[in-house]
Amino acid sequence: xxxxxxxxxxxxxxxxxxxxxxxxxxxxxxxxxxxxxxxxxxxxxxxxxxxxxxxxxxxxxxxxxxxxxxxxxxxxxxxxxxxxxxxxxxxxxxxxxxxxxxxxxxxxxxxxxxxxxxxxxxxxxxxxxxxxxxxxxxxxxxxxxxxxxxxxxxxxxxxxxxxxxxxxxxxxxxxxxxxxxxxxxxxxxxxxxxxxxxxxxxxxxxxxxxxxxxxxxxxxxxxxxxxxxxxxxxxxxxxxxxxxxxxxxxxxxxxxxxxxxxxxxxxxxxxxxxxxxxxxxxxxxxxxxxxxxxxxxxxxxxxxxxxxxxxxxxxxxxxxxxxxxxxxxxxxxxxxxxxxxxxxxxxxxxxxxxxxxxxxxxxxxxxxxxxxxxxxxxxxxxxxxxxxxxxxxxxxxxxxxxxxxxxxxxxxxxxxxxxxxxxxxxxxxxxxxxxxxxxxxxxxxxx
Ligand SMILES: C[C@@H]1N[C@@H](c2cn(-c3ccccc3)nn2)[C@H](O)[C@@H]1O
Numbered sequence: 001x002x003x004x005x006x007x008x009x010x011x012x013x014x015x016x017x018x019x020x021x022x023x024x025x026x027x028x029x030x031x032x033x034x035x036x037x038x039x040x041x042x043x044x045x046x047x048x049x050x051x052x053x054x055x056x057x058x059x060x061x062x063x064x065x066x067x068x069x070x071x072x073x074x075x076x077x078x079x080x081x082x083x084x085x086x087x088x089x090x091x092x093x094x095x096x097x098x099x100x101x102x103x104x105x106x107x108x109x110x111x112x113x114x115x116x117x118x119x120x121x122x123x124x125x126x127x128x129x130x131x132x133x134x135x136x137x138x139x140x141x142x143x144x145x146x147x148x149x150x151x152x153x154x155x156x157x158x159x160x161x162x163x164x165x166x167x168x169x170x171x172x173x174x175x176x177x178x179x180x181x182x183x184x185x186x187x188x189x190x191x192x193x194x195x196x197x198x199x200x201x202x203x204x205x206x207x208x209x210x211x212x213x214x215x216x217x218x219x220x221x222x223x224x225x226x227x228x229x230x231x232x233x234x235x236x237x238x239x240x241x242x243x244x245x246x247x248x249x250x251x252x253x254x255x256x257x258x259x260x261x262x263x264x265x266x267x268x269x270x271x272x273x274x275x276x277x278x279x280x281x282x283x284x285x286x287x288x289x290x291x292x293x294x295x296x297x298x299x300x301x302x303x304x305x306x307x308x309x310x311x312x313x314x315x316x317x318x319x320x321x322x323x324x325x326x327x328x329x330x331x332x333x334x335x336x337x338x339x340x341x342x343x344x345x346x347x348x349x350x351x352x353x354x355x356x357x358x359x360x361x362x363x364x365x366x367x368x369x370x371x372x373x374x375x376x377x378x379x380x381x382x383x384x385x386x387x388x389x390x391x392x393x394x395x396x397x398x399x400x401x402x403x404x405x406x407x408x409x410x411x412x413x414x415x416x417x418x419x420x421x422x423x424x425x426x427x428x429x430x431x432x433x434x435x436x437x438x439x440x441x442x443x444x445x446x447x
Contacts, residue, residue, distance in 0.1 A: 008241030054282030092338030105152030149197030192225030227252030
């Protein structure tokens with residue numbers, strides 16, 4: 001039966017207010033990781049760190065004193081937030097998540113709480129204000145990433161074992177609250193906060209504080225959207241409380257992984273944050289292993305939207321503020337695809353139709369309009385569509401090339417085959433828009 005909690009989930013089911021409904025329509029987002037680590041790009045003294053580049057400080061090849069003084073070289077003369085926003089706009093991105101402070105503690109805004117900030121760099125100026133303005137002007141909502149774990153702060157603790165730990169960590173909690181107050185006050189356009197670095201015992205033992213902090217932030221900015229990575233409950237559970245209820249406005253556990261089935265989503269809102277290389281969020285001079293092609297990223301986007309979520313693709317600009325070619329190509333290719341097919345992504349949700357091998361269904365929210373996002377054309381050239389009983393497909397249109405005559409053949413129980421013209425191949429994923437209606441009569445009338 002239900003476990004009595006003071007600091008578990010305070011809401012069951014999805015948030016239904018307008019801000020969250022907008023969040024649900026996004027489909028595609030952009031993550032940007034930028035900071036002191038971007039100056040090293042995963043390399044030090046000619047050697048490559050074989051982990052995620054933004055974690056290079058944990059590598060014993062880089063002395064803390066060296067890493068913690070890197071910011072004194074941060075001077076991104078090529079930083080052009082208007083250009084960044086234009087690239088994101090062209091890509092079809094609807095929301096941005098940007099690193100204000102990563103685990104190393106370096107603040108990209110002129111915080112009054114520490115000297116380890118952009119104000120102490122040769123660049124001096126606030127990075128975040130012009131970024132928020134440029135993206136907001138481009139019609140892209142801004143969310144701010146904030147790492148609770150802060151390797152630079154003397155009062156940070158991984159665990160609370162002694163009274164001194166608790167006294168120090170209480171100071172750290174106050175510091176954290178002050179920094180977050182600065183961010184929401186300096187950048188009131190912020191639609192939400194993306195918390196990270198909250199997996200250690202010190203935070204798991206601070207459930208009451210995480211609860212009061214979330215309530216404080218939402219009182220400061222009504223409508224603020226905060227995922228499930230902030231809170232811990234009375235017993236140290238994260239994401240879901242001891243009763244299995246999500247603590248947060250959406251499930252924030254999908255980092256570099258995508259749910260397999262709708263059941264994995266547990267009726268929550270969710271987004272998946274994804275790197276283009278296998279791992280590594282900050283600029284990495286040498287990408288290790290396989291990096292995703294544009295078609296692979298588009299397939300991940302289709303997968304996410306088809307299961308009711310959003311996909312947030314990560315970019316790691318160099319220390320000088322420029323993007324690497326692979327990321328610019330991905331943005332361009334995805335943008336070109338979205339230009340033709342975004343009706344299958346924006347304002348869409350889980351369709352609930354029987355999945356077929358050719359790809360993914362999405363459904364337009366509030367309408368009987370469905371989309372087939374096709375990645376695998378069968379050798380027959382015919383795509384099977386099996387709507388739920390008593391529904392039938394009445395029209396099928398190829399997005400972007402309505403002239404291409406695809407034909408719709410009705411088969412059993414409201415099902416259909418969509419026949420593609422001989423030798424049809426676009427070499428990239430394509431979308432067929434379906435109009436449907438409830439079948440009238442008993443369903444055994446002449447086909
Ligand atoms: C969004 C991503 N989250 C950070 C992260 C967290 N972790 C991690 C790795 C192992 C255990 C717990 C957390 N690895 N990377 C990455 O540095 C990036 O910011």
